[in-house]
Amino acid sequence: MSLEDLKISNHGSAPASPAINPGPLGLSAFALTTFVLSLFNVGAGVPSGGPVQVVTGLACFYGGIAQMMAGMWEFKVGNNFGATAFTSYGAFWLSYAAILIPGFGIVPAYEGATIDPHALDNALGIFLLSWGIFTFILWIGTLRSTVALSSMFFVLTLTFLFLASGHLAHLEAGNYPTRVGGGLGIVTALLAWYNAAAGLYVPSATFVRLPVGPLGHSHSE
Numbered sequence: 001m002s003l004e005d006l007k008i009s010n011h012g013s014a015p016a017s018p019a020i021n022p023g024p025l026g027l028s029a030f031a032l033t034t035f036v037l038s039l040f041n042v043g044a045g046v047p048s049g050g051p052v053q054v055v056t057g058l059a060c061f062y063g064g065i066a067q068m069m070a071g072m073w074e075f076k077v078g079n080n081f082g083a084t085a086f087t088s089y090g091a092f093w094l095s096y097a098a099i100l101i102p103g104f105g106i107v108p109a110y111e112g113a114t115i116d117p118h119a120l121d122n123a124l125g126i127f128l129l130s131w132g133i134f135t136f137i138l139w140i141g142t143l144r145s146t147v148a149l150s151s152m153f154f155v156l157t158l159t160f161l162f163l164a165s166g167h168l169a170h171l172e173a174g175n176y177p178t179r180v181g182g183g184l185g186i187v188t189a190l191l192a193w194y195n196a197a198a199g200l201y202v203p204s205a206t207f208v209r210l211p212v213g214p215l216g217h218s219h220s221e
Contacts, residue, residue, distance in 0.1 A: 020077050024196040026070030026086035031192035033063030033093055034185050041163070041182025049173025056100045063093035085138055092131060099124075118170045125167035132160030147213030148198065152191035159184040 033055065039045060040052045071087030074080075098104045110120035139153035162181035171177065198210040 020073070021199055022070040022073035022077070022086070023079075023082055024199040026067050026074070026082065026090075027192045027196035027199070029062045029067040029070065030086075030089055031189045031196060033058045034192065035189035038159075038182045038185030038189060041185060042179050043174065043182075047174055049175070049178060053100055056097050059093040059097035059100070064090050064097060065094070066090075067093065081138075081141055088134065095127075121167040121170050125164045128160050128164035128167065132157055132164060135160055144216035146215060148191060148195050148210075149212065150215060152188060152195060155184055155191060156188045159188055 036058055037052060037055045040055070046052070067086050068090030071083050071085070071090055074082035074086055099106050102108070107120065110123065116122070135153060135157045139150065139157055142150040142153050159181050162177045162184060166175045166177035166181065169175075169177070194210065195212070198212050201208050201210055203209075
């Protein structure tokens with residue numbers, strides 16, 4: 001499979017006409033939404049474990065819809081890895097927004113008197129753990145891409161695992177794993193922005209070039 005680093009690496013001279021590259025859009029949408037939520041998880045602006053409803057709009061429209069659109073465009077240009085990643089994480093943010101939107105009734109469904117008091121924590125933990133497993137699978141698919149891209153998926157895997165552990169261990173809001181997960185999420189967002197910028201900074205637009213550190217060469221099919 002040709003990974004092409006989510007089409008974010010720029011090799012050689014600029015083409016005569018601009019190449020279609022949805023990668024920077026998808027990475028930017030993922031980065032900004034992740035950055036805002038992760039700041040809240042570490043306790044910046046609001047107490048860690050406090051209300052995060054301000055993320056709902058971002059999760060719906062930027063991290064969700066915009067990123068899913070980038071994923072569809074990646075299918076159009078033949079980048080299966082980018083399409084899978086962006087479409088999946090766009091769906092992740094939409095599903096996360098659904099949890100925060102009262103009209104979906106997800107949180108109230110776990111608040112009944114006859115329900116295990118840890119049912120919501122368990123459900124959120126499983127939700128996040130599942131995304132951690134999926135992200136690990138994607139990380140394996142980046143081992144021949146670039147240091148910048150592979151590092152992003154590796155740190156994101158750790159982010160999901162720490163956030164999941166905070167819920168599965170039934171810890172109080174603002175717990176240590178959640179704060180660590182928030183810190184790792186900030187690192188993930190910065191790496192995603194870096195990868196996005198590496199794709200945007202083409203010779204025809206700017207003299208700035210960002211190294212991404214190639215890890216290997218893909219096999220020609």
